[in-house]
Amino acid sequence: MIKAEQKPIDEILKYLNPYNKILLSGCGACVTVCHAGGEKEVELLASGLRMARQKIGKKIEVLEVTPARQCEPEFALELSETIEKVEAVLSISCGVGVQTLVRHFPKIPIFPGVNTSFLGETITHGVWEERCQACGNCILEKTGGICPISRCAKQLLNGPCGGSSKGKCEIKKEADCAWQLIYDRLKTLNQLYKLEEIIPAKRWGVESRDSGLRRIVREDLKV
Amino acid sequence: MPQIGIFIDALQGSIPASFREKISDYVKKLPGIAFCIEEENLASSEALNRMGKRLEAGGLDGVVIMGGSPKLYEASFQKLRHPLPFNPYLFAVANIREQALWMMVEEEAALERAKTIISKTIRAVSNSKPIETQSLPLKPEVLILGGGVTGISIAQELAKSGLHIFLLEKGNHLGGKALELHKFYNRPLEVQKWMDEKISEVKNNPQITLFTHTELKRLDGHLGRFQAKIQGPDRTETVLSVSAIVVATGYAAKRETKGIYSHKRVTVFPEMEKLLSETKGPSLLWDGKKVEMVTYFLDGVNEDIKVDSINAVKQALLLQEAFQCQVAILCKDMKVAADGMERLYRKAREKGVLFFKYEEPPKLSIVNGQIQVDVRDTAAIQKKEQWPVSILSDLVVVGEAFVPAPETESLSGLLKIHLGNRGFLMEDNPQLLRVRSNRRGIFVAGACRFPQEVSESLIEARAAAQEVMALLSKGTYIYDLAVAEVDPKKCAVCYTCPRLCPHSAITVEKYGERNVYIISGTSQETKWGAAKVDPASCYGCGICVAECPAKAITLRHLTDEQIYAQMGLME
Amino acid sequence: MSSFDPKIIAFCCDQSGYPAADMAGTLKLKLPRNIEIVRVPCAGRIETIYLLKALEKGADGVLVFACYEENCQFLRGNLRAKARLAYAHRMLEGIGLEKERVEICHLATNSGVKFVETLRRKSEQLKKMGPNPAKES
Structure with a gap:
């Protein structure tokens, strides 16, 4: 799922400096699960913002809301009436949710309250790690199910590089070398022969975001 | 306006009459007070009887006792279950003796403090709801893991009390490490002979079903309705449904x-x-x-x-x-x-x-x-x-180095019970609850907790058997619903609460509709996954409530409102 | 400034903090005037928002009285409380409030003296710090 981390509150305070009444909107999906933007975080951030502004003698009113999933238009539109009452919106959903609001409420400033970090998995409670970069053409079949695009610092398709040392990455010393993991995994599966196949360079400009905005259109689903 | 009844407890004069008078004057002026009665010693049975009669008259939404520490009263009201005709969760205690009268230098300050405590307590009790009691039927069936001297002894004790025992041993014979011994240090017996007698008694006891070469594969459910899937020789699988489980899997030695x-x-x-x-x-x-x-x-x-x-x-x-x-x-x-x-x-x-x-x-x-x-x-x-x-x-x-038995770690995962520092199974509380695990209905005994001598294991076996009997002998488990409760509509199924619950009382379950819980196995129409607190297994600590990122969990006996009331913040 | 009497909200875990408060009373130890005692079943029940709301709604300081580490009736309630304090501290630093306004104190049922001394010390410390500038006016 999408993993995010709350922005430092002083940065958020700078965005909100000109406003005295805002809506703070969380999201009940991914950011709730990674404890960055659910109802609890909304409550905490709202309290922090109010205190910070009280302290400098410039009170702020913060309305709080947490739609189930901010990236769906219907959920976003449910906020219409509330948004009319405020001067700006602070959204602590992921970057997608922020933009859903922007699309539906073009006249009001909308600020992000979290940094959308990556697509990742939970390692243990409170620890998340990147697993996918949404590159647009999945090669996990060739690499034993371990993604070198998200897990190799150099995104090598035919690794490892010379910097792989004792199973660790030379760029980020604490990280496992993705190609070591790939090798170990293929060995376990008795599929080392897969490494003999050269994985061709990815067509970043066609499948991935280098060619600009990507879009999925399912004609069969359109209404 | 909720109607509140007030009892002022003099605590045998330890709250002086002059102070009580001022308190009583203050209370009587508050809105919503049905009555204000003074008692010399509220914990006495005469006073409790008078209180009972007064409460029987009805018309009250809450009762506030003004006196000493709530701990004093809770001991007599809830723990002794004095049959007061009033829900115990609609009682609140204003601790004006320990935390006001005795904590302030001047009487004036003490009175001010007492007044604050009283108004907070009244506000808190006005927000309280009665909490009902539930009972859970308990079948007289127990699963014991480990056929060593501890497991065998527990099985014998429990069988004597009329329970049915499923005794699981992963190896092909009973006896465990005790069979390595020649003699006991403290009695003139040959261990082998003594063990042979025990083993043959267990084998011939109709109350004990013995499974050798069998391991636990999966455990679902909670106290009273554990579903244990076991795998025997030739990978045959059986599901046992038991009320309680005792783990007695022993230790291993490394030369x-x-x-x-x-x-x-x-x-x-x-x-x-x-x-x-x-x-x-x-x-x-x-x-x-x-x-x-x-x-x-x-x-x-x-x-x-x-x-x-x-x-x-x-x-x-x-x-x-x-x-x-x-x-x-x-x-x-x-x-x-x-x-x-x-x-x-x-x-x-x-x-x-x-x-x-x-x-x-x-x-x-x-x-x-x-x-x-x-x-x-x-x-x-x-x-x-x-x-x-x-x-x-x-x-x-x-x-030889004593280490946890090799299956200990995976077992702790299957049973959702805790491991201690050295990888042995951990008791819930080393001082008080030595053979209870952190999960209600699961017990740990013998050398799976720490390496021990046979005589110690025998003592633990007896303790564990007594604990199991204490739990199962009544045939039902009665508990207050003063527990955490998940609102499945708000649950984001993030697994925070099952991971953090110290008593493994929370699982992610299927709900029939968004907010209708269906007991597993009774319907195919289950589709909505959400966390569920098993009320019979919850100890009411509130950790999950505070951690839930979706604010989907409430502690029924201590809600946000009640805490804010205590903080003096809700106007 | 001398008339400033800091308001402290003291969360007390029912296993140690609350009995310690009772013990303090029984020992007739004198408490600073402006203390609100909040009783919770376990320090693990104390949500981060309570720590912030306390300050936002008028307290000058917050104390959490919890069991000693590795001695929690509920295994990790006290550690969770400590971690939530760390979160609150980060937030307070971000908004420029002294993080010392929120503190945790580990004690046992018989620590009546420690209970009172901690509150007295906190009260003195808050007097020097001055009123919480972020509380609602």
């Missing part, structure tokens, strides 16, 4: 084999036991040669010196008495904290067993096919110059 430890004249306790039990003649032979000098080296490999101390002293006496061996025991510390061990130790000294206390580990070397043990004795009379002693030994007996 050190590096360097001199692999020498044929270095051995370990179980082998020594075997030798002692097999030798009939007047002299002891090892590797074809007569054994005259035996040295025990404790503390070297194994840090759990208790079991080794017991066995070393026990074996030393046997060696000296039956086989005329000279025995030396080298140790950092000798642990005699077991029933009768002090006496046994004294006897060993009197019989001429030599004890050497060392700080630096003794050196073991090979001299003419024997093992020479060099040790500096720190307990010698000449304190300044430690005595260097060399012991030429025919046999050196060392301990």
